[in-house]
Amino acid sequence: xxxxxxxxxxxxxxxxxxxxxxxxxxxxxxxxxxxxxxxxxxxxxxxxxxxxxxxxxxxxxxxxxxxxxxxxxxxxxxxxxxxxxxxxxxxxxxxxxxxxxxxxxxxxxxxxxxxxxxxxxxxxxxxxxxxxxxxxxxxxxxxxxxxxxxxxxxxxxxxxxxxxxxxxxxxxxxxxxxxxxxxxxxxxxxxxxxxxxxxxxxxxxxxxxxxxxxxxxxxxxxxxxxxxxxxxxxxx
Ligand code: UDP
Numbered sequence: 530x531x532x533x534x535x536x537x538x539x540x541x542x543x544x545x546x547x548x549x550x551x552x553x554x555x556x557x558x559x560x561x562x563x564x565x566x567x568x569x570x571x572x573x574x575x576x577x578x579x580x581x582x583x584x585x586x587x588x589x590x591x592x593x594x595x596x597x598x599x600x601x602x603x604x605x606x607x608x609x610x611x612x613x614x615x616x617x618x619x620x621x622x623x624x625x626x627x628x629x630x631x632x633x634x635x636x637x638x639x640x641x642x643x644x645x646x647x648x649x650x651x652x653x654x655x656x657x658x659x660x661x662x663x664x665x666x667x668x669x670x671x672x673x674x675x676x677x678x679x680x681x682x683x684x685x686x687x688x689x690x691x692x693x694x695x696x697x698x699x700x701x702x703x704x705x706x707x708x709x710x711x712x713x714x715x716x717x718x719x720x721x722x723x724x725x726x727x728x729x730x731x732x733x734x735x736x737x738x739x740x741x742x743x744x745x746x747x748x749x750x751x752x753x754x755x756x757x758x759x760x761x762x763x764x765x
Contacts, residue, residue, distance in 0.1 A: 530599055530602060530604055530607075531602075532569055532595065532598045532599065532602070532758065532761075533569050533570065533572070533573040533754075533757050533758065533761060534572065534573050534576075534579055535564060535568075535569045535572045535573070535579055535582055535583065535588065536583055536588055537564060537569075537588050537589075537590050537595060537599060538587050538588050538589060539590065539599060539604050539606075539607050539608075540587065540589060540610065541608040541610065542608070542610050542614055542615065542618060545561070545587065545589060545610050545615060546615075546618050546619075546622065548586075548587060549619070549682075549705055550622075552586075552704060552705060553681060553704055553705065556704070557704070558586075558700060558701075558704055558705075558706075559586045559587065559704065559705050559706070560585045560586050560587070560696050560697075560700065560706045560707075561585065561586065561587045561588075561589060561615070561705070561706070561707040561708070562582055562585040562587070562588045562589065562693060562696075562708055563589050563591035563610065563611060563612040563615065563707070563708060563709065563710065564582065564588050564589065564590065564591055564595060565591045565592040565594065565595065565689070565710075566592055566594035566595060566598075566750070566751055566754040567689065567747055567748075567750055567751075567754075568582070568689045568690060568693075569595065569754065570750050570753060570754040570757065571689075571690065571750075573757060578690055578693070581690075581693060581694065581697045582690075582693055584697060585693075585696070585697075589610040589615070590607060590608070590609055590610060591609065591610065591611050591612060591710075592609060592611070592733075592734065593609060593731040593733070593734065594734070594751060594754060594755070595607075595609070596608065596609050597758075598758045601758065601759075601762050602762060612686075612707070612708070612709035612710050612711075612712045613709070613712045613715055613722065615707065615709075616684060616707075616709055616712050616716070619682055619684075620647065620650075620651050620654065623651060623653075623654045623681075623682070624651040624652075624653045624654055625653070627653045627654065627655070628654055628655070628680075628681040628682060629654075629655040629656075629657070629678060629679065629680045629681050629682075630654055630655070630656055630657075630680055630681065630682045630683075630684065631656075631657045631658065631659075631675055631678055631680035631682070631683045631684065631703065632644060632656065632657075632658040632659075632684050632686070632713050632716075633658070633659050633661060633671070633675065633683065633684065633685050633686065633687070633695075634660070634661035634684075634685060634686030634687045634688075634692070634709075634713050635660060635661055635686055635711075635713040635714050635717070635719075636660060636661070636662060637660040637662060638660070639660065639713060639714060639717045639719055640658035640659065640660050640661075640686075640713050640717070641658060641660075642717040642718070642719070643658070643713050643716040643717035643718075644656045644657075644658045646716065646717065646718065647716060657674070657675075657678040657680070659671050659674055659675075661686060661687045661688075672699065672702070675702055675703070676702065679703075680703045681703065681704055681705060682703060682704075682705045682707070683702055683703035683705065683706045683707070684707055684709045684712065684713070685706060685707065685708050685709060686708075686709045686710060686711065686712050686713040686714075687708075688710060688711070689708065689710060692708035692709070692710070693708055695708075696708055720741075721740070723736035723737065723740075724736070734748065734751070
């Protein structure tokens with residue numbers, strides 16, 4: 530499925546999880562992008578970024594705006610796979626298989642807080658972390674920390690598209706690398722996920738907007754995204 534020039538792989542959560550297991554079993558690397566409308570729109574304007582995203586192994590539909598577009602183009606069964614949902618599933622499985630999971634990203638103190646919480650809930654998982662505000666000079670030390678930990682799963686929460694540039698640049702860092710946006714903030718408890726009502730009615734974006742009004746500048750691209758998708762559907 531192509532949405533504004535970005536390939537979207539229409540897998541659901543379970544199928545995405547199967548791909549992770551397959552990659553781990555086969556000793557293959559898997560880089561996952563969770564693509565929301567903002568990233569897709571940005572890619573449509575920035576072909577270099579779009580080419581980088583397209584080189585990912587899996588590009589999942591993150592957000593109702595992507596699912597809506599996919600359905601408009603005929604994929605009636607398209608489902609949303611968000612970074613946080615995929616991460617929660619990974620934690621569940623990681624607890625069973627004793628995975629090593631590295632959290633990279635979020636403000637200093639937040640990833641640490643997330644790992645403290647997660648270690649209690651998932652004691653069989655071995656966690657390590659680093660915040661996402663390191664300087665170019667500190668990057669080598671961050672890479673070294675991840676390499677020596679040798680995680681099965683590297684969750685990169687540096688925000689889009691920074692996390693995509695990171696995962697594209699460091700393909701050898703971990704078997705499974707996933708750009709997860711603000712997931713570490715949610716895991717730490719610093720940011721609340723939308724209540725069930727908003728999630729059930731596909732209004733998570735609206736909840737984020739009212740609870741974090743500073744996001745308005747980012748969400749301003751959403752109507753532009755909708756217009757471009759309609760243009761692709763009906764005029765091209
Ligand atoms: N972030 C980071 N380093 C940076 C910029 C951002 O670690 O240089 C983190 C930020 O603290 C937040 C996440 O990246 O935890 C981005 O969250 P957001 O909800 O904006 O994610 P998106 O919607 O972009 O996926």
